[in-house]
Amino acid sequence: MDREATKQKYARERAKRLRPDGNDQYLRLEEQFSDMLDDPYLPVQERAPKTDHVTVAFIGGGFSGLVVGARLAEVGITDYRVIEKGGDFGGTWYWNRYPGAMCDTASMIYMPLLEETSYMPREKYARAPEILEHCARIGKQYNLYDKALFHTRVVELQWDESRSVWQVRTDRGDDFTAQFVAMGTGPLHVPKLPGIPGIDEFQGHAFHTSRWDYDYTGGDAGGALLEKLADKRVALIGTGATAVQCVPHLARACGTFYVCQRTPSSVDARSNEPIDAAWYGEATRESGWQQRWMENFTENLTGIAFEDFVHDGWTDLARRFQEKVLTLPPEQQADPVQMMRAYEDSDFEKMDQIRARVDAVVDDPETAANLKAWYKQLCKRPCFHDEYLQAFNNPSTVLLDTDGKGVERITRNGVVVAGVEYEVDCIIYGTGFLIGTEVSDRCGFETIGRNGVTLTDYWEGGMRTLHGISSHNFPNLFRVQPTQGANFIANVPHNIVESARTIALLLQHATDNGYKVVETTKDAEDAWLEVLSGASLMLGDPTCTPGYYNNEGQPLPEEAKSYVGYPAGAMAFFRYIDEWRNSGRFEGMAFS
Ligand code: NDP
Numbered sequence: 001m002d003r004e005a006t007k008q009k010y011a012r013e014r015a016k017r018l019r020p021d022g023n024d025q026y027l028r029l030e031e032q033f034s035d036m037l038d039d040p041y042l043p044v045q046e047r048a049p050k051t052d053h054v055t056v057a058f059i060g061g062g063f064s065g066l067v068v069g070a071r072l073a074e075v076g077i078t079d080y081r082v083i084e085k086g087g088d089f090g091g092t093w094y095w096n097r098y099p100g101a102m103c104d105t106a107s108m109i110y111m112p113l114l115e116e117t118s119y120m121p122r123e124k125y126a127r128a129p130e131i132l133e134h135c136a137r138i139g140k141q142y143n144l145y146d147k148a149l150f151h152t153r154v155v156e157l158q159w160d161e162s163r164s165v166w167q168v169r170t171d172r173g174d175d176f177t178a179q180f181v182a183m184g185t186g187p188l189h190v191p192k193l194p195g196i197p198g199i200d201e202f203q204g205h206a207f208h209t210s211r212w213d214y215d216y217t218g219g220d221a222g223g224a225l226l227e228k229l230a231d232k233r234v235a236l237i238g239t240g241a242t243a244v245q246c247v248p249h250l251a252r253a254c255g256t257f258y259v260c261q262r263t264p265s266s267v268d269a270r271s272n273e274p275i276d277a278a279w280y281g282e283a284t285r286e287s288g289w290q291q292r293w294m295e296n297f298t299e300n301l302t303g304i305a306f307e308d309f310v311h312d313g314w315t316d317l318a319r320r321f322q323e324k325v326l327t328l329p330p331e332q333q334a335d336p337v338q339m340m341r342a343y344e345d346s347d348f349e350k351m352d353q354i355r356a357r358v359d360a361v362v363d364d365p366e367t368a369a370n371l372k373a374w375y376k377q378l379c380k381r382p383c384f385h386d387e388y389l390q391a392f393n394n395p396s397t398v399l400l401d402t403d404g405k406g407v408e409r410i411t412r413n414g415v416v417v418a419g420v421e422y423e424v425d426c427i428i429y430g431t432g433f434l435i436g437t438e439v440s441d442r443c444g445f446e447t448i449g450r451n452g453v454t455l456t457d458y459w460e461g462g463m464r465t466l467h468g469i470s471s472h473n474f475p476n477l478f479r480v481q482p483t484q485g486a487n488f489i490a491n492v493p494h495n496i497v498e499s500a501r502t503i504a505l506l507l508q509h510a511t512d513n514g515y516k517v518v519e520t521t522k523d524a525e526d527a528w529l530e531v532l533s534g535a536s537l538m539l540g541d542p543t544c545t546p547g548y549y550n551n552e553g554q555p556l557p558e559e560a561k562s563y564v565g566y567p568a569g570a571m572a573f574f575r576y577i578d579e580w581r582n583s584g585r586f587e588g589m590a591f592s
Helices: 003-017 063-074 128-141 241-253 277-283 289-301 313-326 336-361 365-370 439-443 492-512 522-532 548-553 558-562 570-582
Strands: 026-028 053-059 080-083 154-160 165-170 175-183 192-194 205-208 233-237 256-261 397-401 414-417 420-423 426-429 446-448 477-479 518-520 589-591
Touching: 003 336, 053 063, 053 165, 063 080, 063 128, 063 175, 063 492, 175 492, 233 241, 233 414, 233 420, 241 256, 241 397, 256 414, 289 313, 289 492, 289 570, 313 336, 336 365, 365 397, 397 414, 477 492, 492 518, 492 570, 492 589, 518 522
Parallel strands: 053 080, 053 175, 154 446, 175 477, 205 426, 233 256, 233 426, 256 397
Antiparallel strands: 026 192, 154 165, 165 175, 414 420, 518 589
């Protein structure tokens, strides 16, 4: 392996993709393409607006809203209302029903509350319909459906000082109060389109992958053949984690299928397999098994595990790095320069393997060359799939590689790549979701706290929280998200189950003791930000190819520097927060 030559190749490929407009290259669907945001899965049900009061309102009906609801029910708080913009529980799994959608993190650690619901996943990596079913299972088991408001978007959240409640307003005319509000609105839920010239001129059919139009394509989310595409010419724009999963299905079905690529994904083997019931029974015999599995995965990824329960692409990546470090002489094993070199070496080796796999699978040498990813594996979401590369051997599937430039133009009739127009009947946008925009934008509403302070203003220049969960000036308000906590991105549900426990114990303490208001003190928030100031930023590697992990290759805005986790690592945070909430003192929170 020639390290220097590889680094130079990475830099050249990155340079091709850098654009001065960064995130501004994307279009919001709300503005010109709002019909592409409509829910294609369930009709909106008429209902009267709510003007009542609930103990806890939760914004977002994905895993966060479900797990918090379950944990609150366990501590006896059942007056709980979820507000969700989709037509059912599921969050990202409600919207993302494209063919082939599945989870890349092993189901035993990814699907929450398996132990509580006594559910055994069917496969090591669960498919989207099974995850959606599981969301409904949790909703039913914990009676979360009764009060849920679906197809409802919060438009404003305002603290009412005189009554010590939150006033919640929605786009369905609801105007109700809640003593406590929590939210898990997810980082990737507002679909975006590429700002390709002519995008509004296309006369054929078009949709975004997160609103899959099965009426047009035929087939279903379970993987049935998209039979209505047999005589169609279809272009898919994007080759990210979503595209990797739907390409094999489109390749099987379309008359002609063009895959428009700007940057190839790194695609390693997935090796999915059914879960064996006898093995599962044995692995899950002792109570608390799922927590132990989650912790084992996190320990593997943060370098402190002796065993690997999960055995997947993520733990493989981590263990390779650890093995490389162990080959260093003992005196170099704690030297940051040597550690970085060991990390780079293991990454180069892994990426070489992934590139060699392309040559081994793809028949046409030019297509194979264009499908190779030239960047460090964690510059973009690593992908794992056993049919993606194979799809390019299908004679009706054509890779339109744009050499890092993106689709040049969209016309009335199709897409233009390298000066050639390819006529198509349908364009599918696998172009991802907005990220890195204003707080109010990301949540879709403004939060107005004590004395009229907006969250956007309070967080100007950076996020301010205690443990990533609550902020001064915003009493009785809790967030479920990883930043400023464990920041453990490889298995987001682990962050969620921990936050849900913390919130449940806090609210139990408040309600048992008759407190109406719980608020993070300014001192505690400042002290936590001081702790976090020792953390290194995971985002924004300037040597990486542009993408949403590094602000499209542009310098990070000042506020992004606050998007860090506990400096001692994810597992250390989970241990710390467990002690904090179980002490019963909830240091840094003022109860009144
Ligand atoms: P991404 O943002 O990852 O990918 C968008 C794609 O669109 C990229 O390939 C991008 O190219 C391409 N693109 C954007 N503009 C243009 C253009 N002008 N011309 C051509 N191509 C263009 O979105 P995804 O929906 O794929 O994934 C989002 C995230 O969702 C993932 O990163 C992952 O976190 C999650 N996810 C997880 C899955 C799982 O666990 N199984 C499955 C699917 C998604 P470029 O790379 O050059 O920017």
